[in-house]
Structure formats: structure tokens, C-alpha cells
Amino acid sequence: MRFDVFGRYQLEIRRVGTEWVAYRPGTGTLLALPDLVIPPELTEAQLAGYLFDLLHELSEPGRSLRRVD
Template sequence: MKLDVYGKEVEVIRSDSRWCVYYLGAEGKKRIAQDLNIPSDLPESEVMDFLADLCHEWAGPGRVEVIRIR
């Protein structure tokens, strides 16, 4: 799933029973987000809330929520 996390685009993928998070670049490239670790037992329905809590420092004017892009 692709998310806008307080203005930063990330992709979250389930792989080998764990969550992998990638930062998305403007030119279609992505890099592993080593600083964003989602517990492997967290259900998909709770990923957005988890990232909202984890990354709340990124919030600011015009960047007030975590939304699903695709």
C-alpha cells in the first residue's frame, strides 16, 4: 500500500511474514526506510495508525494526517 505520511510518500509491503517500508522518490525510485520498523504481527488494518503515532513529528501546516494513496 502506498501512503502519504504527513507529506512523505512511503510504500508498505508485506514480505516473508514481515512489513517492509520504502521511501518513494519523485522519479519512481524507492529506498528502504530503515528508520520505520513495523511489528511483523501488526495487522494491515492498523498500519496507518501505527505510522501516524510513530511519525507524528513529521506533521506540520498542511501535513496533518496519514492517508492511503493507492
């Protein structure tokens, strides 16, 4: 699933086995982000809230973190 992070960039989050793995999409590529750790017990429905809590410093008035797919 893909998230727009306050209009700054996108993240793609995938379930790999029992873990969540974050990627930064590029032109025809995906760059893994090993420093972005997502607890494996989170459900898909909880991801947006977790990412907001983690990345809210990037927010600006009128922009949001939202799922785009």
C-alpha cells in the same frame, strides 16, 4: 500500499514474507528504510494508526497521514 505522511512525503509499505518493509518512493526507484521498523504482527488495517503514532511529530494543522492507494 502507499501512505501520504502529512503532505511531506510518501511511504510504500510492503509485506515481504512475514515482515513489513518500508520504502521511500523516488523517481522510478524505491529506497528501503531499514530504520523504520514495523512489528510483523500488525495487520494491514493497523498500519495507518501505527505510522501516525510513530510519525506524528511531522504533523501540522490541517494535514493528516492517510493511505493513498
